[in-house]
Amino acid sequence: MKVNFLNFSDPKDHKYFLITGGEFILKQDAVESILENLNNSGFNEKVSIYQDELDRTQEIVSSNIGGSLFQENLIIHIKHTSGKFPEKLKSLLEDENIFKSPNIALIIESSIEKTPTSGAWIKNFDANGLIINCKKLKVIEEKMWLKRQLSFLPKDLLPIFGGSIFQNNEANLLGQKNEVALLKILFLSKDGIDETKTDHIIFGSGISAFELEDLLINRDFKKALMTINFMREHDRQNSAPIIWIIAKVINSCIESLKAANKKSALMNSGVWSSKINLYLSLIKQANVTEFLNLNEEILKIDLINKGLMKAEIWEQIERVILKLQDATALQN
Numbered sequence: 001m002k003v004n005f006l007n008f009s010d011p012k013d014h015k016y017f018l019i020t021g022g023e024f025i026l027k028q029d030a031v032e033s034i035l036e037n038l039n040n041s042g043f044n045e046k047v048s049i050y051q052d053e054l055d056r057t058q059e060i061v062s063s064n065i066g067g068s069l070f071q072e073n074l075i076i077h078i079k080h081t082s083g084k085f086p087e088k089l090k091s092l093l094e095d096e097n098i099f100k101s102p103n104i105a106l107i108i109e110s111s112i113e114k115t116p117t118s119g120a121w122i123k124n125f126d127a128n129g130l131i132i133n134c135k136k137l138k139v140i141e142e143k144m145w146l147k148r149q150l151s152f153l154p155k156d157l158l159p160i161f162g163g164s165i166f167q168n169n170e171a172n173l174l175g176q177k178n179e180v181a182l183l184k185i186l187f188l189s190k191d192g193i194d195e196t197k198t199d200h201i202i203f204g205s206g207i208s209a210f211e212l213e214d215l216l217i218n219r220d221f222k223k224a225l226m227t228i229n230f231m232r233e234h235d236r237q238n239s240a241p242i243i244w245i246i247a248k249v250i251n252s253c254i255e256s257l258k259a260a261n262k263k264s265a266l267m268n269s270g271v272w273s274s275k276i277n278l279y280l281s282l283i284k285q286a287n288v289t290e291f292l293n294l295n296e297e298i299l300k301i302d303l304i305n306k307g308l309m310k311a312e313i314w315e316q317i318e319r320v321i322l323k324l325q326d327a328t329a330l331q332n
Helices: 024-040 055-064 087-094 120-128 139-149 158-169 173-187 209-217 221-234 239-258 262-268 273-282 288-305 313-327
Strands: 002-004 016-020 045-050 074-080 104-110 130-133
Touching (some): 016 024, 016 120, 024 074, 024 104, 024 173, 045 055, 055 074, 087 120, 139 158, 139 173, 158 173, 158 288, 209 239, 209 273, 221 239, 221 313, 239 273, 239 288, 239 313, 288 313
Parallel strands (some): 002 130, 016 104, 045 074, 074 104
């Protein structure tokens, strides 16, 4: 059976996988999903075979077909990284016995872009396994892939963050994946992510992602603006994480201001328990209307990132921080 990566969702009905194409990140995602499923199915042993080690393949297969002394379930992970599909692998796959062993699972990562339409080896694989094509994605396909990665986001935030990530990393799935990983930490902290384990999450300038949040909720707006100016000078292309942090603060405040139980709303928004009192103090004299206006400003920044509005992005970020300062000003 053959599928494109975007149509690949559940590997549970298969034990034999051929992964082709030149998009490394898609192949990595496919392998991770396959390994997780195989592990859950009792395949806990794995041997990796690289292109220059193919002579080992037949020996390993032969010694495990039909079960071994201790009945281990073995994953054979073969990595073909360049050139034509190796003849040694073709010979291996032409023997249908490899597809009949209950204790062998097979993952072949191949650099070939297209699979042939004829030949005993490919017909055997098509009949017994799953062939996953991980080719470079078209723009619309890339956006679909990114949207799936961001499925944890509330729908109202997806256009902001998805647009920013795509704008800054079009045709760069690795960059998109890295930024999604940061975003997950920011938004899914309520699921038990330890704040003390996130010190390595930093912007390109070396400034901690959580340092800016702390500056904002502590109302140290002077230092926050100094941080923004530093980023503008030294990490100009990395505005998206800054926008995420500001949006996280603003949206957490909105949810709390709208709720009868402000503390519970902050917890449900993913605010760490150690920071809840700081958030409550930040919005003590604020009103929801001002924060809704701040949310509109974030939407405008997203349009700027997409090129749909003309303005200097860092000036707009600074403007939002100044408005946040006004919205949370302590009155005498």
